[in-house]
Amino acid sequence: MVRPPQDLLQGTLDLLILKTLSWGPAHGYAIARWIQQLTGQVLDVGEGSLYPALHRLEERGWVKSEWQLSPNNRRAKFYQLTTRGRQQLRAETASWTEFVDAVGKVLRTTTQPA
Amino acid sequence: MVRPPQDLLQGTLDLLILKTLSWGPAHGYAIARWIQQLTGQVLDVGEGSLYPALHRLEERGWVKSEWQLSPNNRRAKFYQLTTRGRQQLRAETASWTEFVDAVGKVLRTTTQPA
DNA sequence: GCCGTATACATCGACTGTCGATGTATGAGG
DNA sequence: CCTCATACATCGACAGTCGATGTATACGGC
Numbered sequence: 001m002v003r004p005p006q007d008l009l010q011g012t013l014d015l016l017i018l019k020t021l022s023w024g025p026a027h028g029y030a031i032a033r034w035i036q037q038l039t040g041q042v043l044d045v046g047e048g049s050l051y052p053a054l055h056r057l058e059e060r061g062w063v064k065s066e067w068q069l070s071p072n073n074r075r076a077k078f079y080q081l082t083t084r085g086r087q088q089l090r091a092e093t094a095s096w097t098e099f100v101d102a103v104g105k106v107l108r109t110t111t112q113p114a
Numbered sequence: 115m116v117r118p119p120q121d122l123l124q125g126t127l128d129l130l131i132l133k134t135l136s137w138g139p140a141h142g143y144a145i146a147r148w149i150q151q152l153t154g155q156v157l158d159v160g161e162g163s164l165y166p167a168l169h170r171l172e173e174r175g176w177v178k179s180e181w182q183l184s185p186n187n188r189r190a191k192f193y194q195l196t197t198r199g200r201q202q203l204r205a206e207t208a209s210w211t212e213f214v215d216a217v218g219k220v221l222r223t224t225t226q227p228a
Numbered sequence: 229g230c231c232g233t234a235t236a237c238a239t240c241g242a243c244t245g246t247c248g249a250t251g252t253a254t255g256a257g258g
Numbered sequence: 259c260c261t262c263a264t265a266c267a268t269c270g271a272c273a274g275t276c277g278a279t280g281t282a283t284a285c286g287g288c
Binding site for chain 1: 138
């Protein structure tokens with residue numbers, strides 16, 4: 001049993017969603033598709049992860065939702081970033097960078113530390 | 115409540131441990147200290163996460179353990195990578211890179227996708 | 229008019245893994 | 259001796275993902 005990037009999604013989903021919404025309001029389905037498309041199918045956000053995440057973000061006041069009609073004339077719940085959500089995005093982006101750097105340091109080390 | 119890099123540790127711990135062991139055999143305590151030191155305190159591997167992870171890796175045949183005496187003359191269980199563990203390390207490193215790239219693509223995108 | 233497909237929302241239970249707290253033991257150094 | 263750092267380990271609470279499943283509706287083709 002391999003360990004696909006899928007398993008690494010934990011803790012990053014919120015960041016991904018927040019970032020996606022920073023381009024403008026969107027509904028859940030579109031968010032999932034954009035992420036999938038942008039990453040060339042590498043990241044696949046399942047709906048069973050997406051909707052709980054969206055509700056979580058709303059509960060924390062980082063996004064707010066509103067029922068609207070999508071371009072193809074169907075009802076859809078559009079999510080958009082709040083001011084606090086924008087702050088959160090900045091914070092999580094910084095954390096992410098710091099974390100990736102830290103892991104990178106370990107991965108790039110070739111010699112045993114003192 | 116912020117989301118410290120701590121929360122991102124999920125799914126990366128195995129990789130970190132495997133990589134640390136690729137420098138040579140080590141016991142749990144030392145692994146945790148090395149990672150902490152290398153990352154400048156950014157990553158803190160708690161013992162409650164470390165030991166279960168170590169047992170998990172052993173169960174999967176990626177590391178094997180042996181009781182020995184540490185340099186300071188105390189009994190300690192030394193872990194070392196198996197051949198399959200080395201393969202696993204390569205695989206997980208590749209997954210990690212792919213994953214970071216994918217997230218990076220999303221984070222670097224400034225315009226709304228089509 | 230009917231049917232299949234894509235869109236869109238949502239929930240559920242199983243499962244995995246982390247985290248903080250806690251417990252034990254022992255060697256080294258004062 | 260007595261404390262501190264080393265070293266192992268387990269426990270329960272908790273969070274979050276995942277696949278499966280369910281609902282409903284717009285649209286196009288026939």
